[in-house]
Amino acid sequence: MAEKISLNAEGSLQVPHHPIIPFIIGDGIGPDIWHAAVRVFDQAVAHVYGKQRAIAWKEVLAGEKAFNETGSWLPDATIQAFRDYLVGIKGPLTTPVGGGIRSLNVALRKALDLYVCLRPTKWYPGTPTPVLHPEYIDMVIFRENTEDIYVGVEYAADSDESIQLQHFLTNELKLDYDFRANTGLGIKVVSEEGTKRLVRSAITYALEQKRASVTIVHKGNIMKYTEGAFKNWAYELAEQEFADQVYTWGQWERTKAESGQEEANKEQRLAEEAGKLIIKDVIADNFLQQILLSPRDYSVVATLNLNGDYVSDALAAIVGGIGIAPGANINYQTGHAIFEATHGTAPRFANTDTMNPSSVILSGVMLFEYLGWNEVAETITEALAKTIKAKTVTIDFYNQMENATLLKTSAFADQIIANFDRQ
Numbered sequence: 091m092a093e094k095i096s097l098n099a100e101g102s103l104q105v106p107h108h109p110i111i112p113f114i115i116g117d118g119i120g121p122d123i124w125h126a127a128v129r130v131f132d133q134a135v136a137h138v139y140g141k142q143r144a145i146a147w148k149e150v151l152a153g154e155k156a157f158n159e160t161g162s163w164l165p166d167a168t169i170q171a172f173r174d175y176l177v178g179i180k181g182p183l184t185t186p187v188g189g190g191i192r193s194l195n196v197a198l199r200k201a202l203d204l205y206v207c208l209r210p211t212k213w214y215p216g217t218p219t220p221v222l223h224p225e226y227i228d229m230v231i232f233r234e235n236t237e238d239i240y241v242g243v244e245y246a247a248d249s250d251e252s253i254q255l256q257h258f259l260t261n262e263l264k265l266d267y268d269f270r271a272n273t274g275l276g277i278k279v280v281s282e283e284g285t286k287r288l289v290r291s292a293i294t295y296a297l298e299q300k301r302a303s304v305t306i307v308h309k310g311n312i313m314k315y316t317e318g319a320f321k322n323w324a325y326e327l328a329e330q331e332f333a334d335q336v337y338t339w340g341q342w343e344r345t346k347a348e349s350g351q352e353e354a355n356k357e358q359r360l361a362e363e364a365g366k367l368i369i370k371d372v373i374a375d376n377f378l379q380q381i382l383l384s385p386r387d388y389s390v391v392a393t394l395n396l397n398g399d400y401v402s403d404a405l406a407a408i409v410g411g412i413g414i415a416p417g418a419n420i421n422y423q424t425g426h427a428i429f430e431a432t433h434g435t436a437p438r439f440a441n442t443d444t445m446n447p448s449s450v451i452l453s454g455v456m457l458f459e460y461l462g463w464n465e466v467a468e469t470i471t472e473a474l475a476k477t478i479k480a481k482t483v484t485i486d487f488y489n490q491m492e493n494a495t496l497l498k499t500s501a502f503a504d505q506i507i508a509n510f511d512r513q
Contacts, residue, residue, distance in 0.1 A: 092146035095176045095461075097425040103176070105461045107143045112171045116181020117153040118435025123447035124181050126503035130447075130470060131454050137510045138465045148175070152194055153183040164194050169201045172428060179429040179457055181450060184437075195419075195430070196242075199235050202426045204419035205284065206291050207233035207395075209402040209432070210456070216479040217410035218490035224409055226385040230301075231405070232292040233398025235419060237284045240395045244276035280316040280394065285323040291422045292392040293332055296367055299390075304328075304336075306371035307393035307401065320394055321371050328369045337361030338369040378404055406432070413445070413486050416452035418460070427460055429453040443498045446484040448474065451506070473509035477502065 093106035115124045128147065135143055150168040157163050163186050172178045183194040198204070209231040213224035245252035252275050259265040289306070296304050306325070310318030325340040337358060346354035362368065372380060374397045380387065381404065393401060406415035417432040431450040439445050451474060458467040478487070481494035482505050488496045497505060 110146045112148045112150045112178040114152045114180035117184040118437040118440045119445045120181030122499050123450050126447040126499045127450045133507045134466045134469045176425050177427050182435045199419050205236045206420045207235045208418040211405040213409040214475045214478050230390050231402045232392045234288045234394050237279045238395035241279045247272045247274040278316050282323050285320050286327045289324040289327050289392050296390040301389040303368040304390045307377045309374045336369050337366045414448040418456050429457040446486050473506045476509045477505045
């Protein structure tokens with residue numbers, strides 16, 4: 091009998107053997123990649139658990155399909171379904187043009203307060219890559235999802251709101267800046283609460299997964315009261331709530347000031363030998379350089395919304411592109427989570443059965459990990475890796491490989507499933 095996933099008093103998920111999981115099929119190539127992915131999911135569950143467990147998939151509507159059937163791009167019933175069933179998955183969605191919802195993805199995140207955008211990045215042998223050592227990339231990005239410039243507090247050039255805000259900044263706050271004509275304005279939002287709940291999630295994850303470090307990526311050298319505050323609040327949270335489990339660069343800097351660099355280095359070395367999690371920070375533009383030059387130095391990354399957008403896509407390019415990049419939007423406090431393909435709808439390839447379904451498949455892997463069905467996640471991951479290594483791939487990888495075999499989307503899923511039996 092199919093049942094809802096629930097959250098117990100301790101804040102942990104209670105997952106029945108036949109959980110109901112809502113899904114949005116997606117626009118454009120969404121149906122092609124979903125139909126391939128869901129066969130992989132169901133076959134993997136059956137492969138691992140036989141008839142003891144199964145997912146009861148429940149379709150809910152959003153995007154073009156929702157608009158065509160209901161007149162709404164994001165029906166209230168869809169939001170309520172994700173609210174009721176806690177965990178869901180979705181394909182890529184079209185953003186409506188000409189007003190209304192700014193972004194369906196952002197609307198879903200806002201409605202459920204999904205404050206973590208989780209983007210793991212790992213290279214699978216054989217995947218085309220522009221770098222020499224992609225195997226050094228193994229990072230998990232915790233991107234703050236509800237603040238920064240993505241809040242959408244912005245005003246068009248020469249709008250009444252922009253002009254009023256310019257006057258307020260100049261006359262009331264005495265801003266020393268001459269606004270040019272025809273200037274649009276946006277407001278960057280960063281709060282202590284938003285920062286600390288994101289960083290708390292990142293540190294908790296790193297400790298549970300026995301990762302080496304959490305890196306705070308920011309532009310606090312310039313934006314001192316937003317991104318700089320993000321860095322400071324992150325360190326404060328780490329030292330107050332995880333004092334016995336972490337060692338921060340803030341502690342290193344204080345030791346250096348009091349006792350010299352040699353003693354500071356010794357303290358960090360002792361912390362590492364004791365198995366403590368290292369908390370450090372890097373300026374955002376430098377970090378984009380470091381992921382190419384020294385990727386082994388970074389494991390879990392916590393950053394603000396815009397930085398996270400840049401960083402996660404740059405990392406995806408290193409390990410094969412956005413077509414193989416999974417993602418999730420999570421509220422670790424309420425248990426709500428929506429896993430998603432991170433790429434666009436590619437409408438001109440709709441119904442061609444040609445596109446790579448790996449993004450939504452690996453997002454499903456994340457979903458199974460979230461449920462605690464780790465054997466299923468491992469089965470899919472290993473089979474996908476074998477499929478890519480054998481150069482039996484879809485057109486995106488085929489065009490970048492020598493002596494590869496070109497597969498349709500559906501045939502790629504068949505190959506992954508066939509590889510379950512070869513493990």
